[in-house]
Amino acid sequence: DIVNENMFGALRLVSVQQGYDPRDFALVSFGGAGPLHANALGRLTGSWPVIVPPSPGVLCAYGDATTCLRDEAARTMVRAFSDIDDGELRTALAELADAASERLSSEGVSADQQTATYQVDLRYQGQGFEIPVDLDASALDSGELLSTLGSAFDAEHQRLFSFLLKNEREVINLRVTVSGPRPEVAFQPLEDGGDDPSAALITTNDVWMDGQYAKAGIYDRSKLLAGNVVTGPAVITEMDSTTLVLSGHTATVHRSACLLINPVGTDDTHRTTRLQES
Incomplete structure (x- = not known):
């Protein structure tokens, strides 16, 4: 419980304290030990379903093997909005894009296969930190580049801190x-x-859960099929990880081989439908 509460504190840093309600999101668990705590963290955050992908212990290796090549270019430009115009900003971003594109081309990625994304760090004058604002590529061709950035910055500042200032904005x-x-x-x-x-049931065993012993089914994940519903308390084992399903929860096997953990009686059809579509 103490470990789970510490993890919950870390999740609050990237959700509640960033202006996001964790109940609006699903919780994805990975790593060798992550699925042992995932159900408990879902209960603490109210994030459902808790998603345990197949082979969560090697998810980082999967990502490394399937990610795309990319190159990043950055430049510091401490300028107030009143001291810069759309053309100068557009030119600077284009130069950075050309530099990153040239390096990526040298790695064998042709220009017609490349995609550029843009981000600008902004702040109010006198502020001690910056807020990154994503910029759509189409905005570069508009005649109101600074205005678009300013509106996006205001919206993000309002979301994060619930207020706006009249100070002039700065590009950092x-x-x-x-x-x-x-x-x-x-x-x-x-x-x-x-x-x-x-x-997929291997055996049953006594586990200590919620202050008492309970009979838990021990399942072999490699034998679970789409649509199978594992009712907690249960332990689902695999080569690189172990998933714990708490009492009062179920783990439904998605056709992608992900486990979707929900409280018993929770109607999470809309999220499951989105997963099916993706």
Whole structure:
């Protein structure tokens, strides 16, 4: 419980304290030990479903093997909005994009396969920190580049801190990331197996949960099929990780082989539908 509360504090730093309500999001668990705590953290944050991807212990390796090549260029430009115009800002961003694109081309990624994304760090004059603002590529061709950035900065400042100032805004840093295509990865959906997970049941064992012993099913994740519903308390084992399903919760196997953990009786159809569509 103490470890879970410490993790909950870390999650609050990137959700509540950034102006986001964790109940509006699902919680994705990864790492060898992450799925042991995921259900408890879902309960603390109210984030459902808790998603445990297949082979969560090697998820970082999967990401490294399937990510796209990219190059980033950045420049510091401490200038008040009144001291810079759209043309100067547009030229600086284009120069950064060209530099990143040239380096990426030298890695074998042709220019027609590259995509550029833009970000500008802004602040009020006198402020001791900056707020990164994403800039859509189409805004570069508009005649109101600074106005677009200013509006986006105001919206983000209002979301983060619930107030705005009348101070003049400043451009601090420019950043352009140029990315190549993402490698094609074949999707292999799981075979449909209905809601009965008994074919994957290895044994049952006593576990200490919520202040008392309870009988928990021990399941082999590699034998679970799409649609199987594992009711907690349960332990789902695999080569690189172990998932704990608490009492009063179920883990439904998605066709992508992800486990979707929800409290019993929770209607999370809308989120599950979004997962099916993606």
